[in-house]
Amino acid sequence: MWDKGSFISPFYRPRCLSAAAPASAGRAKLTHPGKAILAGGIAGGIEICITFPTEYVKTQLQLDEKANPPKYRGISDCVKQTVQSHGVKGLYRGLSSLLYGSIPKSAVRFGVFEYLSNQARDESGRLDSTRGLLCGLGAGVFEAVLVVCPMETIKVKFIHDQTSANPKYKGFFHGVREIIRAQGLRGTYQGLTATVLKQGSNQAIRFFVMTSLKNWYKGDNPNKYINPLVTGVFGAVAGAASVFGNTPLDVIKTRMQGLEAHKYKNTLDCAMRILRYEGLAAFYKGTVPRLGRVCLDVAIVFIIYEEVVKVLNKVWHTD
Numbered sequence: 001m002w003d004k005g006s007f008i009s010p011f012y013r014p015r016c017l018s019a020a021a022p023a024s025a026g027r028a029k030l031t032h033p034g035k036a037i038l039a040g041g042i043a044g045g046i047e048i049c050i051t052f053p054t055e056y057v058k059t060q061l062q063l064d065e066k067a068n069p070p071k072y073r074g075i076s077d078c079v080k081q082t083v084q085s086h087g088v089k090g091l092y093r094g095l096s097s098l099l100y101g102s103i104p105k106s107a108v109r110f111g112v113f114e115y116l117s118n119q120a121r122d123e124s125g126r127l128d129s130t131r132g133l134l135c136g137l138g139a140g141v142f143e144a145v146l147v148v149c150p151m152e153t154i155k156v157k158f159i160h161d162q163t164s165a166n167p168k169y170k171g172f173f174h175g176v177r178e179i180i181r182a183q184g185l186r187g188t189y190q191g192l193t194a195t196v197l198k199q200g201s202n203q204a205i206r207f208f209v210m211t212s213l214k215n216w217y218k219g220d221n222p223n224k225y226i227n228p229l230v231t232g233v234f235g236a237v238a239g240a241a242s243v244f245g246n247t248p249l250d251v252i253k254t255r256m257q258g259l260e261a262h263k264y265k266n267t268l269d270c271a272m273r274i275l276r277y278e279g280l281a282a283f284y285k286g287t288v289p290r291l292g293r294v295c296l297d298v299a300i301v302f303i304i305y306e307e308v309v310k311v312l313n314k315v316w317h318t319d
Contacts, residue, residue, distance in 0.1 A: 028125030028222035030118050032318040033308055037111035039308035044106025047300045048099055053091040054293035055098065056082075059159050061286040062254040071163070077288055084151070092170030094158035096172040101151025105143050110305060113139040113207060126222055136207025137200050144199035150188040152195060154179065156257040191256030191265045194280040198249040202242045206298060214248035232299040233307050243291045248283035250290065 048055075050298050057078050064070050064078075072078040082090045116135040121127045127135070154176060161169045168176035179187045213234040218224040252270050255261070264270040 020300045027123075028127075029313075030121070030125060031114045033111045033115040033118070035309055035312045035316060035318065036114035036305075037107045039305050039312060040110030041103045041107035042308050043110075043301045044102040044104075045099065046304055047106075047297055048095070048102040051293050052095050052098060053079075054289050054296075056094065056159060058286040058289040058293060059094075059156060059254060060163070061159055061289065062251050063163070063258055075135050085244035093304050094155045098151065098155045100172065101147055101155070105147040105151070106301060106305075107140045108143045108146055109203060112142045113203070122214065123229075124222060126215070127211055129208055129215065130210030133204045133208035137204035139207070140200040140203030141196055143203070144196045145192075148199050149190075149192050149195040152253070153188050153257040155222050156254055157259055160259045175257060190261050191253050191267065194249055194256050194270075196251040197267075198246055198253050201249065205242040205245050206238040209241050210234055210302065213237065226306070228303045228307060232303045234297040235299035235302035238302075239294040239296075240291060242298075243287065243294050247287050247290060251283050251285055285293075 057075055058290070060078050061072060061075070064072050072081065086093065115126050115136050116138050117132065120131040120135055154172075157179060158169055158172075158175055161167050161175075165198070169178060176188075214226065217226060217230065217234075248271075251274070252267060254269050255274065256264060256267060264273065
């Protein structure tokens with residue numbers, strides 16, 4: 001009488017091994033955090049040079065409080081007045097501060113996201129939407145604390161300084177020296193709470209949407225090729241979702257980092273003052289220019305990031 005277990009076992013193991021081979025071959029390729037940092041920095045630098053004018057207009061409209069009364073009648077009027085007063089280059093005032101911040105910001109964002117997502121993927125290398133959201137949240141918090149808050153504070157002060165009768169900042173490094181001299185290092189960390197909330201929710205929403213769309217598009221093939229144009233569309237959708245999800249936080253952050261930030265006790269006080277004196281609609285001030293910039297921004301960043309990673313995979317072997 002044969003032993004059923006000993007009879008089946010030799011037959012069963014080869015089947016397991018042959019079945020495992022396709023799974024191994026079909027495992028999603030992971031991106032090394034080092035590649036993500038480099039690719040993210042390159043993508044961030046190129047993107048901000050393209051989209052900065054819309055960021056400038058958005059910030060000006062958010063700083064243009066109703067109580068002043070408003071200086072601008074809308075997006076086109078803001079552009080018109082800026083060009084008339086300072087020329088086309090006026091739309092790029094503050095670019096240096098944002099460029100210096102955009103490169104490390106994107107580098108930190110993608111580096112942290114890839115590091116966290118590599119730990120969170122399942123045995124096939126797939127990252128589900130919920131974990132994508134959490135990894136995006138972590139990446140957003142890191143970039144807010146390490147890069148975004150100090151650089152955004154400087155950028156907003158630069159742009160706000162231009163609206164004053166006698167601008168006092170002559171350039172990036174001069175402005176940084178003046179801010180630190182007058183307010184200390186703390187002066188570059190105004191609105192930290194609002195920035196962490198904004199960046200955390202921003203990246204959580206964007207990576208959740210991107211992960212969901214990419215999983216849907218790839219189906220059962222985790223290594224399916226995605227055309228750059230498709231990546232751009234996915235990025236634009238992710239960007240739009242983040243704009244509608246957290247523009248109020250962006251408005252609060254901008255106010256907390258402006259030259260008149262001293263009149264607010266904290267983030268909550270800023271929010272309450274805006275609601276009390278300007279109404280609920282003020283929380284969505286600058287939404288249209290921000291929507292255009294962010295959709296373009298996220299689309300460009302993801303396209304360039306993915307393409308640079310592909311190039312790095314050919315010349316930088318980390319497996």
